[in-house]
Amino acid sequence: MAEAGEGDAVPEVGALFFDVFGTLVDWRGSIARDAPPIIGREIDGFAFADAWRDEYQPGMEGVRKGDRGYVKLDLLHRENLERILPRFGLTDLAEDARVQLNLLWHRLDAWPDVEFGLSRLRRKFRLAPVSNGNIGLMVDLARKNGFVWDAILGAEIARDYKPKPAVYLAAAEALGLPPERCMMVAAHSYDLAAAAECGLRTAHIARPDEHGPGTGETQPLVPVDVAAGSLTELAQRLST
Amino acid sequence: MAEAGEGDAVPEVGALFFDVFGTLVDWRGSIARDAPPIIGREIDGFAFADAWRDEYQPGMEGVRKGDRGYVKLDLLHRENLERILPRFGLTDLAEDARVQLNLLWHRLDAWPDVEFGLSRLRRKFRLAPVSNGNIGLMVDLARKNGFVWDAILGAEIARDYKPKPAVYLAAAEALGLPPERCMMVAAHSYDLAAAAECGLRTAHIARPDEHGPGTGETQPLVPVDVAAGSLTELAQRLST
The missing domain is CATH 3.40.50.1000 (HAD superfamily/HAD-like)
Known part of the structure; x- marks a missing residue:
C-alpha cells in the first residue's frame, strides 16, 4: 500500500x-476492580480510578508546555498516584503496593x-x-x-x-x-x-x-x- | 516478566x-533475484546485491561520526544505489526503476x-x-x-x-x-x-x-x- x-x-x-x-x-473498570485488592482496605474503586485519571491531563501539561523535558507516562502515573493517595487516607501505603498499583495501567x-x-x-x-x-x-x-x-x-x-x-x-x-x-x-x-x-x-x-x-x-x-x-x-x- | x-x-x-x-x-538472495527484472537488462544479480551492500557500512559512517544528522536507512540505500549504478552501466536508469529497486529492501x-x-x-x-x-x-x-x-x-x-x-x-x-x-x-x-x-x-x-x-x-x-x-x-x- x-x-x-x-x-x-x-x-x-x-x-x-x-x-x-x-x-x-x-481503564476505569479495570482500575476500579484491580486497585482495591492491592490496597487491601475498603475503598470505592471507581472513585479511586476517576480521581487518578482526573490527574492525567494536568500531569502532562508540564511536558506539553516545555516546563520539563519528556518523561514517560509511567512516571506521570506514579506522580499522579502520589497526589491522590492522601485524599483516600492512604499516605501510609507501602512502596510495593504503589509499584503494583502503577503497573495496573499495563494490564487494563x-x-x-x-x-x-x-x-x-x-x-x-x-x-x-x-x-x-x-x-x-x-x-x-x-x-x-x-x-x-x-x-x-x-x-x-x-x-x-x-x-x-x-x-x-x-x-x-x-x-x-x-x-x-x-x-x-x-x-x-x-x-x-x-x-x-x-x-x-x-x-x-x-x-x-x-x-x-x-x-x-x-x-x-x-x-x-x-x-x-x-x-x-x-x-x-x-x-x- | x-x-x-x-x-x-x-x-x-x-x-x-x-x-x-x-x-x-x-538480503543477498532476494536482491539478486528481484533487481534484474526491475532493471530490465542482463546483469549479474549477485554482483549487484554485493556491490550495493558493500556501500552499507560506509554509508552510515557520516551519521555515526556526527558529520550529518540522522537520516533513515531508506535514504542511505538510495544514496548507495546512486553510487553503484555507474559501475553497472546504469546511469540512464529511470527514476521509477530506482524507486522500485530501493523498495526491494522492504520486501526481502x-x-x-x-x-x-x-x-x-x-x-x-x-x-x-x-x-x-x-x-x-x-x-x-x-x-x-x-x-x-x-x-x-x-x-x-x-x-x-x-x-x-x-x-x-x-x-x-x-x-x-x-x-x-x-x-x-x-x-x-x-x-x-x-x-x-x-x-x-x-x-x-x-x-x-x-x-x-x-x-x-x-x-x-x-x-x-x-x-x-x-x-x-x-x-x-x-x-x-
Whole structure:
C-alpha cells in the first residue's frame, strides 16, 4: 500500500493510528476492580480510578508546555498516584503496593470488540497505537489483550504528548506516509480535532461508558471522516 | 516478566532484540533475484546485491561520526544505489526503476526458520528488531514475512546507527528494562560485541551463506551467552 495512491484525488489510507486509553481499553473498570485488592482496605474503586485519571491531563501539561523535558507516562502515573493517595487516607501505603498499583495501567482490559476488530483492520492497514502511553506500557497492554501492532508509535517517539501536533506528525513520518494517508481512530473529539489539524483523516469510535454509564461521547463533536460504534463496525465501514 | 528477576543473581531475560539484515532475512538472495527484472537488462544479480551492500557500512559512517544528522536507512540505500549504478552501466536508469529497486529492501525474504522461531520465542519474551533499518522498512518486512513484533526499536528511535552504544541502550530503555535483562540476537560478532559492551546478553545465530555459500560466521568470534544454528534452536536453548 505504500506505493499506491499518491496520484489519486483522495489518497489511499495506508495506516490507522489508535488512541488507547478509553478507545481500546476500559481503564476505569479495570482500575476500579484491580486497585482495591492491592490496597487491601475498603475503598470505592471507581472513585479511586476517576480521581487518578482526573490527574492525567494536568500531569502532562508540564511536558506539553516545555516546563520539563519528556518523561514517560509511567512516571506521570506514579506522580499522579502520589497526589491522590492522601485524599483516600492512604499516605501510609507501602512502596510495593504503589509499584503494583502503577503497573495496573499495563494490564487494563480491552473493550470486547477490539481484538477481533484490530485483526480485521490489519488485513488492509498498517496499525499502530498513537497514545500518550509509553512504549513498554503499550507492549504490555498488547500482550495482555492480543493486540497485534505493526509498530508502537505515539508520545515516546515524539517526546511530547497529544494533542501536540508533533505526536501525530512523528507517527506519520515514522511510517514514511504523508499525514493524509494516515487515519487517527479515537473516542475523544479533542484528539481527532488535533489530528485533523495536522492533516490526518479521522474516525470516531463511540465509547459511551468510558467514565461510567452514559458519560462518554456517543457521537463525534467535530467533523470526522467516519463515525462507528465499535472497531468491528469501523472495519466494515472501511471495507476490510 | 517485567516485574520478576530484579533480585536474582542472574537477572531474567525479558526481551530479545534482533538484528535483521543477514540474521533474519536473506538480503543477498532476494536482491539478486528481484533487481534484474526491475532493471530490465542482463546483469549479474549477485554482483549487484554485493556491490550495493558493500556501500552499507560506509554509508552510515557520516551519521555515526556526527558529520550529518540522522537520516533513515531508506535514504542511505538510495544514496548507495546512486553510487553503484555507474559501475553497472546504469546511469540512464529511470527514476521509477530506482524507486522500485530501493523498495526491494522492504520486501526481502526471511530465512526459513524465522517465522516459526519468532512465534515460539514470543511465548516467553518480548521481541523487537534492533536493526539499522528504519521503522517503515521493518514494518514492511514484518508484514511480508509474518513476523510478529512487540515493538519496532533500533536506529530510528535512537537517531544513530549500530554499533553505536546509543542504539542498544535506547532499545532497553524503551522497554523499561536494564540492559542485562535484554539479549541481542545476531549473526555478526561485531554487533554482539557492541551489545555486550553495553551490558546486554548475546546470542549468535550462524548464517554461513549470508554473503554467498560458506562466507558467513559459522561460529561466534567473540564470547556469547548462547550460540545456535537457527531461531528454532535458539528457542529450544532458551526453553520456550
